[in-house]
Amino acid sequence: MRKAVLILSLAVFTLTSCGSKKKIAELESKNKEIQDLLNTATVKLNTCLTEREAFANQLDFLKKNNSDLINNMGNLTTLSSKGAENLEKSLESLKEKDLKITRLQDALTKKDSVTLAIVTSLKSSVGISDPDIQINVEKGVVFISIADKLLFKSGSYVVSDKAKEVLAKVAKVVNSKPDFECMVEGHTDNVPYKSNGIILDNWDLSVKRSTSIIRVLQELNVNPKQLIAAGRADYIPLVENSSAENRATNRRTRIVVLPKIDQFYDMIEKEMKNLSAKQ
Structure with missing residues (x-):
């Protein structure tokens, strides 16, 4: 009886032991699978973390770049505004210069017309x-x-x-142009003038002849404010003083009829101001 019980107990133990080993093997296999899954998940997690850091850095870069772009756009807007303003000012300046040139050309044309009228008046005079x-x-x-x-x-x-008959014709033309000046230039030849105690040389003679003509013009009612006396002696010859005929050519009086420069530019400035006031 005891022997039978012993054999039965041994059989039970053997069966139990076999079942435990099988269970352990199954658990170990399951554990290995889980470990493999864990390792795989860890690798993926680390990869995700790395990619996340890279994305975060890229995001920071993009944010900074976007901020810089916004600032640059603001600067460009400011620059564009200033550029447009400067361009507008440049165009206005060019327009003003063109206008001044046009007005100056108009004034010159007007002066040329007056000059032509003076020449015509003189040439038609007896x-x-x-x-x-x-x-x-x-x-x-x-x-x-x-x-x-x-x-x-x-x-x-x-x-x-x-000479007074000729100068009367000149005076008539000069009197008709109160905005013009009349400069009388005396010229001599190169023969030295013999001093008489009053006139020392050709300089004195050329100036004295100029003032003599100016006095005649003044007697003919030419405004003395329009008259200018000048002497050039023998230093501006027309031809070489090589003969009596040439010296006679160089002995001359030149009357220069010219606009008063200050009034000429005052006229232009006045026209420019009037034109600006109309704009």
């Missing part, structure tokens, strides 16, 4: 067509050159009666 009287226009200025033989006796500064 006696002005004399060959010893030359009328030229240079750079918008009228030059009337009168040979000394029509004005003075040799070595004298007393104006002849014939």
Whole structure:
């Protein structure tokens, strides 16, 4: 009986032991699977964490870049506004300069028209067509050159009666242009003047002849404010003083009819102010 019980107990133990090993093996296999899954999950988690950090850095970069772009846009807007303002000012300046040029050209055209009228008036006057009287226009200025033989006796500064007839025609034209000045230039040849105690040399003679003509013009009611006396002696010859004929050519009086420069520019400035006031 005891032997039978012992054999039965041994059989039960053996069966139980076999079942435990099988269970353990199953658990170990399951544990390995779980460990593998855990390792895989850990790797994926680490990868995700790395990618997340990279994304976070990229996000920070994008935020900063976006902020810089916004600031730059603001700067560009400011620059564009200033650029547009500067461009507008430049265009206004160019417009103003073009306007000034146009007004200046108009004034010059007006002056040229007046100059042409002066020349026409002089040339149409009786006696002005004399060959010893030359009328030229240079750079918008009228030059009337009168040979000394029509004005003075040799070595004298007393104006002849014939000269007064010619000067009366000049005075008439000058009186019609109160905004113009009349400069009288005396010119001599290169023969030295013999001093008489009053006139020392050709300088004195050229100036004295100029003032003598100016006094005649003043007697003819030319405003003395329009008159300018000038002497050039023998330093501006027309030809070489190589013959009596050439010296006679160089002895001359030149009357220069020209606009008053200050009034000329005042006229332009006044026109510019009037034009600006109309805008």
